[in-house]
Every structure is written in C-alpha cells, then in structure tokens.
Amino acid sequence: MRVLIPSALQSYTGGPWVEAEGATVGAVLDDLDRRYPGIRFRMVDEQGAIRRHMRIFWRCAMVFDLSTPLAADGELMIVQALSGG
C-alpha cells in the first residue's frame, strides 16, 4: 500500500510517498523500518506506544492501536501534529 510520510521523516525515505506492506498498522511500520532502518523508533516508542505528536490515519480515521487491521487497497497517512515554538 501507499504510505504518506511526514516531512520530518522524509530524510529516511527521500520523499513523501512510499510503498510498504502489512496486515496491521504495526506490521506496516515494521516493514517501513526494514526498508528505512530507524524510522519506526522515531514514531513508536520502545513500549509500543505511538509517540505523542505522531498521528496515523487510515481511511480518514485516526488510528491509535498498532494492531488495527488494514486492507491492501488503502493509503496509510502518517502526519506530525505540530506544536510548540
């Protein structure tokens, strides 16, 4: 599936849209990490929690659980919630 990468993480991917595979959000992030080593830890902490300022959308709905199932025909959108100065 296509995955939208926020600008803060495009130093890993080289661009905003990449391909990744997986049956759940967590599996897609694991696959992204295989393709772009280190990228997952910037989004998900060592206890499996999505980091505070990361937002993940699947079919226009925000996802909070990495076990959320995905279909192969959608787009996963990862965005950063800007805050602070």
Next chain:
Amino acid sequence: MTDKEANPVLLVATRKGAWLFHGDAARRSWRADGPHFLGHVINHLALDARDGRTLLAAAKTGHLGPTILRSTDLGQTWKEATKPPAFGPATNGLAARSVDHTFWLAPAHASEPGVWYAGTSPQGLFRSADGGDTWTPFSCINDDPRYREWFGTEQDGTPDGPKLHSIIVDPRDPQHLYFAMSGGGVHESTDGGQSFAPLVDGMAVVEGFDPGNIGFHDPHCMRLCPGNPDRLYQQNHCGIYRLDRPDTRWRRIGATMPQDVGDIGFPLVVHPRDDRVAWVLPMDASDVWPRTSPGGRPAVHVTRDGGDSWERQDQGMPREQAWWTVKRQAMCADRADAVGLYFGTTSGELWFSRDEGAHWDVLARHLPEIYAVEIAYPR
C-alpha cells in the same frame, strides 16, 4: 601534537540544532559551522577524546522519538545510531518506561575504546560498546525498585523532564563511576556499574524535607578534577559543594559566596590541572526561582582555594539588564594555559574568556537556546 597545541572546536548543542565553532590556535578567531540538524533538539554533543574523531549528538525533535547521531569526520557526514537508547520491557513489577531524550553523553575510560555511557530523561543509564552505534540499558539502576523510587515522577524533575547527568569515569580506574540525577542524588559504583550506592551525605535538600530521602536530592552539575581525581565539585539545587575522597561527606563551599548572589546555579567547571580552581555561574533562586542572572548583572565566580573564597569575574559582561540563564551543561573549560572558559545562554549568546575568566567577550549571538557547550580537540 598535544591537546594544548591542537586547534579547539566548540561543540554547541541548541534547542534547534547543533553548531561547531572552529578556533585557531590562539583562540582569537572562530569559524561557525552550522546549523547541523536545524530544528532538531540537540541536548548534547560530545567528541571522543580517545580517538579524536567520533562525534555523537543526542537528538530528537518535538515530533519524533529520540536518537543518537554519529559522525567520524567532524560533522561533514552523519549517520544515525542503529539502536538508540531505549528501555526494556516492564520488569520487577515496575511500570514500563520510554526514553524521552538522551541528555548526557560520556566516553568511557581510556582503556575501553569505543565504549560510551549515556544518561537519559527520564533517568536511565545506557552503554554502547561500538562507538555509539548500538545502545543497551546498563547496570541495575534502570529497573531497581529503590532507584525507581528515587527517580520520582516527571513532576519531580526539571521542567523538561528529570535527568541522569554528570556521568564521570575515574581516569585511574574504569570500574569507578559516578553519576548524578535531577532529582535523585549522586551515586557511585566501584564495580564497573554492576551496582551503585548513593553518595549524598552533607548535601542539603529543600527546607522542610528529609535529606535522608535520596529522591529529594537535586545535584545540578558535578565535575571531577582532572588534576586530582579524588576531588569532586558539585553545583546543587541547594548550594555549591566539594568532596575529597575517600571522604564521603560533601562540604558546602558556597556559603562563602557573596550574599547578594548566593550559591545556587546550574553549571560548574573545574580547572584542567589545578584542583583548587573552579568556576560557577550563579542564578537567581529567589521566590519563584527565575533562574536568571542575579539582579540582571551576570557574572562568573571563581574560587582559587577550593571554595574558601570566591572572586567575581564580569569584565566585558553587561552591567545591567542582562537576564541570562545558563544551563547545567552549557559551560566548559579548555585545557590551554591560560585556561579558556566558554558558556552559552538560553538567549543564544556564546561567551568566552581566554584568560581564565578575567575578561569576557561574545563569540556568537543570535543562536537558538543553547543547551550544551563542550570543547574538543579533534585529531
């Protein structure tokens, strides 16, 4: 070439990136190299004095998790650590924790090339054996129930999180380690970090609290004297201290500071050879703790007699309306003769003295909020 003859490089970590300032041998001109990682929060930059080339940066952004960035060509190219510091799963019935940021980076003993230690927020101790590429939790403290109690909660720590800092390796013995925590006291290991014990006797805590509770102790910055590794100095939330080993009781030496300045602050640096000499940069700790220069008149204070007396050093600094704050890791001393001193302010000014604090000048202005300043001698 000895360190004294090498050209120094100032490593400046800021809230919005890193800068390297390359000095000439006379320390008269400085060339800015940066920003590196513009927009990233860089809590510390440290060069490995053992190889003179491995440079580590503790980084995160407001939106991304923490990581370590590595360079072996003085910042021309960088590579991210394969495995940054991260806590393990929940154990001992304790809550699982996540590293918010790495705060302190320290190369290990000279006999252990490639080994580094890192201190994090929340408080954690980590070790790398491969030059900072992969990190693992180190020692028992991260998941020791007693230490967890002493760590306190995030609300007990500094405004941007409680910190493990001032990781010190005895230059005579790689098994002899110290670290400090804000909050959580000073701790010592004599078995290479397999175990640690508190070292807080003589240290005051906030009035009304029990100094017997290790968690109430708040050392801000601790330094070991290179010229005498048995002597430690400490800037604490509650005063300036000195400890001469094997004694285990800290002596408050800040009581001799001028009353209108006080002995509260964050940074402290020591002379590279003379264990009687140390510098502090006091902050206003009245009522709500502004943590600015007392009276808007910034000054470094030096002791040349181990803390029996202090001398104000403000030649070249503003005489009024200068409300600086200098963070605990944002001041350092070089190894030259005369010793050069450097500090960075939260308002983005980088100051230096080539004559042990007698005269001060601005090295750079208009940087982001400065978090850390270190001197390095690349090879």
